[in-house]
Amino acid sequence: xxxxxxxxxxxxxxxxxxxxxxxxxxxxxxxxxxxxxxxxxxxxxxxxxxxxxxxxxxxxxxxxxxxxxxxxxxxxxxxxxxxxxxxxxxxxxxxxxxxxxxxxxxxxxxxxxxxxxxxxxxxxxxxxxxxxxxxxxxxxxxxxxxxxxxxxxxxxxxxxxxxxxxxxxxxxxxxxxxxxxxxxxxxxxxxxxxxxxxxxxxxxxxxxxxxxxx
Amino acid sequence: xxxxxxxxxxxxxxxxxxxxxxxxxxxxxxxxxxxxxxxxxxxxxxxxxxxxxxxxxxxxxxxxxxxxxxxxxxxxxxxxxxxxxxxxxxxxxxxxxxxxxxxxxxxxxxxxxxxxxxxxxxxxxxxxxxxxxxxxxxxxxxxxxxxxxxxxxxxxxxxxxxxxxxxxxxxxxxxxxxxxxxxxxxxxxxxxxxxxxxxxxxxxxxxxxxxxxxx
Amino acid sequence: xxxxxxxxxxxxxxxxxxxxxxxxxxxxxxxxxxxxxxxxxxxxxxxxxxxxxxxxxxxxxxxxxxxxxxxxxxxxxxxxxxxxxxxxxxxxxxxxxxxxxxxxxxxxxxxxxxxxxxxxxxxxxxxxxxxxxxxxxxxxxxxxxxxxxxxxxxxxxxxxxxxxxxxxxxxxxxxxxxxxxxxxxxxxxxxxxxxxxxxxxx
Numbered sequence: 225x226x227x228x229x230x231x232x233x234x235x236x237x238x239x240x241x242x243x244x245x246x247x248x249x250x251x252x253x254x255x256x257x258x259x260x261x262x263x264x265x266x267x268x269x270x271x272x273x274x275x276x277x278x279x280x281x282x283x284x285x286x287x288x289x290x291x292x293x294x295x296x297x298x299x300x301x302x303x304x305x306x307x308x309x310x311x312x313x314x315x316x317x318x319x320x321x322x323x324x325x326x327x328x329x330x331x332x333x334x335x336x337x338x339x340x341x342x343x344x345x346x347x348x349x350x351x352x353x354x355x356x357x358x359x360x361x362x363x364x365x366x367x368x369x370x371x372x373x374x375x376x377x378x379x380x381x382x383x384x385x386x387x388x389x390x391x392x393x394x395x396x397x398x399x400x401x402x403x404x405x406x407x408x409x410x411x412x413x414x415x416x417x418x419x420x421x422x423x424x425x426x427x428x429x430x431x432x433x434x435x436x437x438x
Numbered sequence: 439x440x441x442x443x444x445x446x447x448x449x450x451x452x453x454x455x456x457x458x459x460x461x462x463x464x465x466x467x468x469x470x471x472x473x474x475x476x477x478x479x480x481x482x483x484x485x486x487x488x489x490x491x492x493x494x495x496x497x498x499x500x501x502x503x504x505x506x507x508x509x510x511x512x513x514x515x516x517x518x519x520x521x522x523x524x525x526x527x528x529x530x531x532x533x534x535x536x537x538x539x540x541x542x543x544x545x546x547x548x549x550x551x552x553x554x555x556x557x558x559x560x561x562x563x564x565x566x567x568x569x570x571x572x573x574x575x576x577x578x579x580x581x582x583x584x585x586x587x588x589x590x591x592x593x594x595x596x597x598x599x600x601x602x603x604x605x606x607x608x609x610x611x612x613x614x615x616x617x618x619x620x621x622x623x624x625x626x627x628x629x630x631x632x633x634x635x636x637x638x639x640x641x642x643x644x645x646x647x648x649x650x651x652x653x
Numbered sequence: 654x655x656x657x658x659x660x661x662x663x664x665x666x667x668x669x670x671x672x673x674x675x676x677x678x679x680x681x682x683x684x685x686x687x688x689x690x691x692x693x694x695x696x697x698x699x700x701x702x703x704x705x706x707x708x709x710x711x712x713x714x715x716x717x718x719x720x721x722x723x724x725x726x727x728x729x730x731x732x733x734x735x736x737x738x739x740x741x742x743x744x745x746x747x748x749x750x751x752x753x754x755x756x757x758x759x760x761x762x763x764x765x766x767x768x769x770x771x772x773x774x775x776x777x778x779x780x781x782x783x784x785x786x787x788x789x790x791x792x793x794x795x796x797x798x799x800x801x802x803x804x805x806x807x808x809x810x811x812x813x814x815x816x817x818x819x820x821x822x823x824x825x826x827x828x829x830x831x832x833x834x835x836x837x838x839x840x841x842x843x844x845x846x847x848x849x850x851x852x853x854x855x
Binding site for chain 2: 828
Binding site: 367 | 829846
């Protein structure tokens with residue numbers, strides 16, 4: 225396969241054969257993934273880190289950055305393996321196992337590289353990286369991209385937008401929870417229960433974005 | 439080094455065994471899945487097309503009509519149309535096609551039976567993953583799709599978009615995607631010359647040319 | 654005796670959802686109907702039992718350095734198995750659980766039990782633990798799903814309970830995404846109150 229052909233295959237939607245980007249569609253994907261189908265508040269992906277790392281604003285930002293980073297790389301890896309390896313060999317039923325291995329080894333690799341070459345970034349993101357392997361948002365975006373038959377370009381756009389959506393929800397939540405620390409919450413609702421209540425109210429707000437599509 | 443090699447080998451062995459086990463199960467389940475899908479499609483096709491000629495057993499021939507401009511990537515650019523006839527007479531009595539449209543949270547697939555004059559005879563939702571309680575109500579015929587019967591492509595617009603079909607309350611997106619995807623399909627079929635006006639439908643010698651051919 | 658204890662602890666005292674707050678993603682996502690909750694519960698319990706069994710069986714052979722990747726491969730294998738079998742024999746359920754079947758792989762309950770229990774306990778205890786945790790997870794999902802389906806759609810396990818008059822104007826929010834968060838919040842708060850009452854009495 226020469227490079228021009230390879231490039232056009234990568235940019236094309238697997239089953240339509242039409243190469244390139246459609247700006248309108250790209251915007252639709254971005255808005256849908258950040259707001260309308262927000263990964264945390266509408267699709268329920270990545271709830272564990274959403275609750276676990278939203279107590280402090282700083283750590284929320286760090287976690288968000290780490291997720292966007294790994295999500296993009298994982299999408300690149302999973303899309304390539306799926307469309308250039310599993311599909312031609314008729315092994316698509318191995319996709320779940322392949323994706324989770326890609327994500328796990330990617331997280332490990334990123335951790336090692338950061339540790340060696342960028343200690344500053346490592347100390348900022350390092351503690352969040354091991355948590356990311358079991359963040360279902362990462363595997364979720366990989367599986368969704370395949371389900372939707374997105375081209376590599378759209379898949380990456382979707383991954384970045386999903387990561388931004390996750391980060392947005394996380395940061396909003398962290399801000400609210402910092403205020404909540406000072407509030408007078410009934411003892412039975414302290415901690416997780418009130419966090420879920422806040423998430424529910426945020427989710428109602430995000431429901432309003434549904435109108436954006438039409 | 440030897441330690442790493444050993445660890446690597448064990449990991450490889452685990453993965454290999456896993457892949458082999460899955461391959462084995464897949465070889466058993468894959469044919470069943472394929473048959474199930476085909477059966478479900480056949481069943482839907484029989485049910486949806488029964489309205490065209492009630493009581494008769496019908497014959498299905500696949501046509502493939504190129505050129506459906508689908509704005510979404512979730513289906514290919516050809517429209518698969520099935521020609522319906524009553525054997526042994528081979529003259530067509532109508533068509534069935536599947537419309538794909540991107541809804542609120544899924545690609546909604548609608549199977550549509552069309553009369554020869556291009557009006558809708560029957561529809562059924564094949565697949566949807568819309569919000570339960572809202573968009574998912576699309577599967578209840580009285581909510582929306584019953585309003586389609588007897589309409590042709592030009593009448594296929596929601597009231598909000600300047601047409602005459604009332605959307606389901608609270609779920610314009612799902613209603614719109616289904617309506618528009620069916621209109622798209624009808625327009626493609628009309629351009630391919632599949633529809634004839636009622637008068638000349640008796641004259642069936644001039645079979646309209648459709649790309650892809652019959653099987 | 655310890656077998657029974659391992660079996661029952663997952664159902665109440667260490668309930669994975671209400672006490673440990675694990676496995677939240679599928680818990681919130683598939684509880685739109687009791688039927689989905691039961692299906693997801695069965696799938697997750699099956700994977701949990703199989704992975705706990707294998708992890709416990711090979712706990713002395715798997716080198717500790719690569720144990721997590723090994724567990725992930727084992728779990729992913731059984732998840733794919735469930736995926737394929739469900740697709741072949743229960744296509745409707747497979748369809749409505751959708752993306753959350755492959756996502757059982759990253760359900761923290763399963764990896765958590767492999768790493769936290771099966772890793773250092775005998776095979777029988779590990780299986781008992783898996784069954785208990787599986788039942789606990791399923792029960793918790795059924796509880797939330799009952800509220801959501803009843804309030805949001807007027808039905809329970811597809812049986813019409815509240816009548817068609819209610820179904821025309823149901824409390825729709827319960828079945829939508831916010832309803833899952835809010836109802837779970839109240840359930841957790843309620844279980845805290847129960848816990849405090851019990852603590853106060855002792």
